[in-house]
Amino acid sequence: MVNDVTPATAEGPGQSRTAAEHGFAENPYNPHAWIIGDPRIGPGTWIGAFTVIDGSGGLTIGAGCDISCGAQIYTHSSMRRCVSGHRYGNVERRATKIGDRVFIGANAVVNMGVSIGDEAVVAAGAVVTRNVPARAVVAGIPAKPIGRVVIAADEVHIEPLTSGRSA
Numbered sequence: 001m002v003n004d005v006t007p008a009t010a011e012g013p014g015q016s017r018t019a020a021e022h023g024f025a026e027n028p029y030n031p032h033a034w035i036i037g038d039p040r041i042g043p044g045t046w047i048g049a050f051t052v053i054d055g056s057g058g059l060t061i062g063a064g065c066d067i068s069c070g071a072q073i074y075t076h077s078s079m080r081r082c083v084s085g086h087r088y089g090n091v092e093r094r095a096t097k098i099g100d101r102v103f104i105g106a107n108a109v110v111n112m113g114v115s116i117g118d119e120a121v122v123a124a125g126a127v128v129t130r131n132v133p134a135r136a137v138v139a140g141i142p143a144k145p146i147g148r149v150v151i152a153a154d155e156v157h158i159e160p161l162t163s164g165r166s167a
């Protein structure tokens with residue numbers, strides 16, 4: 001009978017933890033975003049579905065940013081603890097800072113400890129491992145500068161870093 005079907009859970013058969021029990025707390029930005037800890041998020045910032053916003057190590061996101069769907073912004077890493085079989089006992093945490101009017105593309109990852117300047121652009125799918133200056137456009141894994149944001153009175157465009165191609 002359809003009504004007897006137990007809802008799927010991440011724990012597998014026989015277990016029934018709810019999303020709330022997993023710590024998937026409600027947030028004012030997006031019901032499908034996982035916002036952890038206590039990030040400071042400025043007014044007018046939009047956060048898409050399936051994002052991970054990790055405020056556990058100190059996260060500031062400025063005003064007017066777009067955090068596209070699937071993007072993940074971290075302030076912690078369990079890498080050393082994991083590969084050492086927990087002999088290294090700590091989860092590392094480093095504060096991450098994102099400026100105002102920053103665009104983070106879909107499925108981008110921002111590693112812990114990174115600062116991204118105002119009006120910068122992180123391309124879809126990039127992994128940001130180093131600081132990004134204001135108005136830089138970065139792409140790839142690891143993310144590297146590919147252009148500059150140019151904002152004039154009546155137009156906005158991306159100026160490529162390499163010659164021979166107009167934006």
Ligand SMILES: CC(C)(COP(=O)(O)OP(=O)(O)OC[C@H]1O[C@@H](n2cnc3c(N)ncnc32)[C@H](O)[C@@H]1OP(=O)(O)O)[C@@H](O)C(=O)NCCC(=O)NCCS
Binds near residue numbers: 069104125
């Ligand atoms: C980075 C980005 C903003 C560049 O915009 P653009 O300048 O209009 O992009 P173009 O298509 O002209 O590409 C410029 C160059 O960057 C490369 N590029 C574009 N997007 C890229 C990406 N995500 N990763 C790596 N390289 C990328 C292009 O291949 C091109 O290289 P080439 O000059 O050697 O051919 C855009 O491609 C992007 O990633 N947007 C995010 C999309 C997204 O996440 N949307 C979510 C909903 S809003």
